Amino acid sequence: MEKVELLIELALMGAVGEERRVTIRSLSERLGKSPQSVLRLLSRLEEEGLLRRRVSGRKTHVELTEGALEYLEGLYEKLGRALYNGLVVGEVVSGVGEGAYYVRLYSERFREYLGFDPYPGTLNVRVLFPKTIFDALVNLRPVLIPGFVKKGRTFGDVKAYPVLIRGIEGAIVVPSRTLHPPEIAEVIAPLNLRERLGLKDGDRVRIEVQER
Numbered sequence: 594m595e596k597v598e599l600l601i602e603l604a605l606m607g608a609v610g611e612e613r614r615v616t617i618r619s620l621s622e623r624l625g626k627s628p629q630s631v632l633r634l635l636s637r638l639e640e641e642g643l644l645r646r647r648v649s650g651r652k653t654h655v656e657l658t659e660g661a662l663e664y665l666e667g668l669y670e671k672l673g674r675a676l677y678n679g680l681v682v683g684e685v686v687s688g689v690g691e692g693a694y695y696v697r698l699y700s701e702r703f704r705e706y707l708g709f710d711p712y713p714g715t716l717n718v719r720v721l722f723p724k725t726i727f728d729a730l731v732n733l734r735p736v737l738i739p740g741f742v743k744k745g746r747t748f749g750d751v752k753a754y755p756v757l758i759r760g761i762e763g764a765i766v767v768p769s770r771t772l773h774p775p776e777i778a779e780v781i782a783p784l785n786l787r788e789r790l791g792l793k794d795g796d797r798v799r800i801e802v803q804e805r
Contacts, residue, residue, distance in 0.1 A: 597668065598624055599634050600643065600661055609662065612647065612654040679802030681729045681778055683718035685792045696781055699751060702738045707753055707764050709783040716780040716787060718798055725775035726765065730754055733802055755803045756780065759790055
């Protein structure tokens with residue numbers, strides 16, 4: 594963990610692709626460690642081939658090696674798979690009142706593409722983790738619900754992501770145009786989720802996206 598912290602701090606200080614002058618004092622303050630511990634860490638990174646260090650008098654210049662960048666990229670990918678894997682944790686909130694109207698409009702298409710008759714309304718969930726609904730869905734392939742024209746008005750495509758909420762199948766729907774901010778997930782299901790699960794505003798829910 595100490596090694597990772599120091600690599601990240603050096604990257605934040607700009608020691609990627611070129612040398613950066615650092616002081617042991619500043620590094621110890623940023624890491625909350627003693628200067629002796631920082632010196633040992635620098636030596637360890639240098640021995641492992643993760644750091645190039647050049648000392649001239651009282652000046653120390655460092656640069657992360659290609660091996661260090663590959664190491665950090667590997668950690669980044671693992672963290673992404675662990676955190677942004679279709680898991681959404683949020684709290685129930687009230688919607689703006691348009692969910693039922695749009696669910697009815699798209700109900701036949703939802704039935705065709707998702708395999709269930711949706712209850713005319715949505716469960717609105719304010720995302721607490723990750724930051725936005727798009728962070729949770731970024732690596733997942735949606736079911737594309739095609740748009741249509743009705744009475745001269747165009748209704749756009751909708752991306753749908755099958756989900757499970759406490760064992761109940763449903764889907765997060767993301768219209769091409771929406772009034773909701775990216776922190777809000779709209780969930781449809783074949784029943785009234787609020788009533789079936791006894792949910793009220795402020796209740797915490799866990800949503801698991803199911804890949805097809």
